[in-house]
Amino acid sequence: MNTRGLRSQLKDSIPVAGLCPQGQYGVQDTLRSGFTSAKNELLPSHPLELSEKNFQLNQDKMNFSTLRNIQGLHAPLKLQMEYRAARQIQRLPFLPSSNLALDTLRGSDESIGFEDILNDPAQSEMMGEPHMMVEYKLGLL
Amino acid sequence: MALSNVLETPAAGFNFDNVARNAALEGLFEGGQTPKPLKTGTTIAGVVFKDGVVLGADTRATSSEVVADKMCAKIHYIAPNIYCCGAGTAADTEKTTELLSSNLTIFSMNSGRNPRVVMAVNILQDMLYRYRGQIGANLILGGVDCTGNHLYTVGPYGSVNKVPYLAMGSGNLAALGILEDGFKPDMELEKAKELVRVAIHAGIMSDLGSGNNIDICVITRQGVDYIRPYQESEYKDNRKMKYKYRPGTTPVLTEKVVSLKLEVVQETVQQMDTA
Numbered sequence: 001m002n003t004r005g006l007r008s009q010l011k012d013s014i015p016v017a018g019l020c021p022q023g024q025y026g027v028q029d030t031l032r033s034g035f036t037s038a039k040n041e042l043l044p045s046h047p048l049e050l051s052e053k054n055f056q057l058n059q060d061k062m063n064f065s066t067l068r069n070i071q072g073l074h075a076p077l078k079l080q081m082e083y084r085a086a087r088q089i090q091r092l093p094f095l096p097s098s099n100l101a102l103d104t105l106r107g108s109d110e111s112i113g114f115e116d117i118l119n120d121p122a123q124s125e126m127m128g129e130p131h132m133m134v135e136y137k138l139g140l141l
Numbered sequence: 142m143a144l145s146n147v148l149e150t151p152a153a154g155f156n157f158d159n160v161a162r163n164a165a166l167e168g169l170f171e172g173g174q175t176p177k178p179l180k181t182g183t184t185i186a187g188v189v190f191k192d193g194v195v196l197g198a199d200t201r202a203t204s205s206e207v208v209a210d211k212m213c214a215k216i217h218y219i220a221p222n223i224y225c226c227g228a229g230t231a232a233d234t235e236k237t238t239e240l241l242s243s244n245l246t247i248f249s250m251n252s253g254r255n256p257r258v259v260m261a262v263n264i265l266q267d268m269l270y271r272y273r274g275q276i277g278a279n280l281i282l283g284g285v286d287c288t289g290n291h292l293y294t295v296g297p298y299g300s301v302n303k304v305p306y307l308a309m310g311s312g313n314l315a316a317l318g319i320l321e322d323g324f325k326p327d328m329e330l331e332k333a334k335e336l337v338r339v340a341i342h343a344g345i346m347s348d349l350g351s352g353n354n355i356d357i358c359v360i361t362r363q364g365v366d367y368i369r370p371y372q373e374s375e376y377k378d379n380r381k382m383k384y385k386y387r388p389g390t391t392p393v394l395t396e397k398v399v400s401l402k403l404e405v406v407q408e409t410v411q412q413m414d415t416a
Contacts, residue, residue, distance in 0.1 A: 045160040048275055052155055055271065096150065110251060112243045113268070115154035124150055 079105075094133040096121045178230050179204050182350020183215060184312030185226035186320060186340045187283045187292045189305045190333035193361035194283035194290050197337035198226045199312070199345050200370065201352040208352070214369065216358045220245045220256045223284030224358050224365065228310035229297065230277040237278045241265055258284040258291040262301055270299030279309045285360050312344025312351040319343045334359065338372060345374075 044050045064076040086101035103109040151158075185198040202210035217225045217238040225241070227234025241264055245256040261282055269276055274297045283292045294302045294309060306324045308316035319340040328336070338355055345351045354370035 044157075045164070046157045048155070048273060049157040049160070051273070052157075053152065110247055112240055112247070113154075114240075115152075117240075119151060119153050119156050121150050121153055126150075 092130075092134070093137040094128045094130045096124065098122070177205050178232065179209055182348075183228040183310030184308065184316050184341050184344025184348060184351040185215060185228050185281050185310050186308040186313075186316045186337050186344075187226065187281045187306065188320065188324065188328070188333050188337050189283075189290050189292050190328040190330060192290075192330065193285045193359065194292055195330075195333045195337050196224055196226050196281065196283045196358045196360070197341045197371070198356050199341055199351040200354045200356060201350065202231055203350050211353045212370075214356070216356055216367065216369075218242060219261055219282070220249070220284070221365070222255055222286055222360060223258055223261055223282065224360060224367075225261075225283075226281040226309070228279040228281075233276045233278045234280065237265065237268065237276060238280070240268070255286060257286040257288065258282060258293065262293045262295060265295045266299045266301050269295065269297060274298040281307060281309055283360060285362050290360075308340060308344070310344070310351065312341075312348035315343040315347040316340040330359065334371075342372075 064080070067075045067079070082105055083102065086099075086105055089097075089101055091097040100109070179202055182201070182203045183199060185196070187194060187196045196216055198215035200210075200212050200215065201208055202213040213231070215226055215228070215234075217227060217235070219225050219238060219242045223245070225238050227238060241261055244264055245261060248260070249256050261284070265280065265282070269278065277297050278295075279297060280295045281292070282295065283290075285291075292304060292307065294304070294307050305326065306320045308320060317340075320336065323336045323339070334357060337357060341351075341355045345353075345355070353374050355372045356367075356369045357371040358368070359366040
């Protein structure tokens with residue numbers, strides 16, 4: 001396998017097998033993810049997995065750099081300040097937030113894509129345990 | 142850091158958790174017995190004529206070698222003045238056209254204008270290119286807007302072609318032959334409908350994946366005429382007799398009636414404002 005281009009294909013976080021396995025209760029979920037192997041955790045399993053994970057980031061980067069070239073540095077700076085402010089408005093850590101301000105800034109409140117239909121976080125069937133989540137957020141855990 | 146008891150909600154959109162498992166399962170089934178998605182194996186065609194656009198499609202949906210649906214609707218509604226024929230994986234064409242239709246409806250409600258065909262094409266192109274062809278949808282978009290009559294085709298990878306007549310799907314070679322031979326610019330309505338009908342008929346006769354009836358959709362500035370079916374297949378099966386059971390076939394052996402006693406526990410009256 002050619003290892004030159006591998007860096008661009010790696011997923012972001014590299015949980016080493018055995019130290020921090022995925023799945024409930026910290027045990028490797030053999031039924032869903034198969035046997036542990038370094039290759040499974042490093043390389044993406046689907047050609048679209050990486051590009052979908054970073055899609056919004058890449059779009060934003062492209063838009064901001066175009067804006068910088070057209071209007072100068074102040075335009076993306078001001079916009080990113082507004083994005084940062086909108087991103088801080090969240091509900092409690094274990095509750096899903098609607099991100100209404102962020103959506104309005106991005107303009108995605110006027111379009112429907114697959115991220116509004118599939119896997120909607122507002123309708124997720126699992127909720128984190130409130131005490132644990134708050135302690136994790138405050139850094140006490 | 143992923144702790145075992147702190148939940149990280151998965152991102153919205155497509156979830157790739159099961160891809161590795163599916164690949165492993167496919168290896169277990171020798172001989173390719175995994176369920177195949179429903180493909181439409183189609184003939185669709187479109188022609189621009191003097192006053193608008195005529196779209197035509199067959200109505201067969203196949204699942205490998207079996208005809209899964211004899212009367213499936215392949216001409217989808219996008220906007221009052223734009224319709225779309227879809228070939229490829231049936232679910233992909235359905236969902237993509239529904240998303241497109243919703244986006245265009247939001248746009249027209251926001252701006253108060255009828256959407257243009259180029260907008261639909263651009264939205265589709267962006268969406269399909271983003272998913273690098275994994276969404277198997279070959280679409281023919283036709284519509285009439287303030288700038289004229291347009292016919293576009295969008296491929297699964299996002300390629301766009303603007304042409305006066307076209308055919309897509311597995312039966313497109315036969316249909317395109319008929320269209321190439323008979324197309325003239327600025328045709329009359331009846332001639333255009335007849336041309337599309339003959340083209341789809343050629344596709345049905347020459348391709349195993351297309352068949353059954355022919356649907357035609359005529360879009361003009363005055364409105365839309367969705368004729369379904371335009372021509373029924375001459376090989377329709379006629380049932381020789383009725384297969385329903387007549388009443389009284391099952392004999393009644395015993396009958397027991399138990400009356401349900403209900404008592405009124407609470408009664409609330411709410412005034413309805415009929416002013």
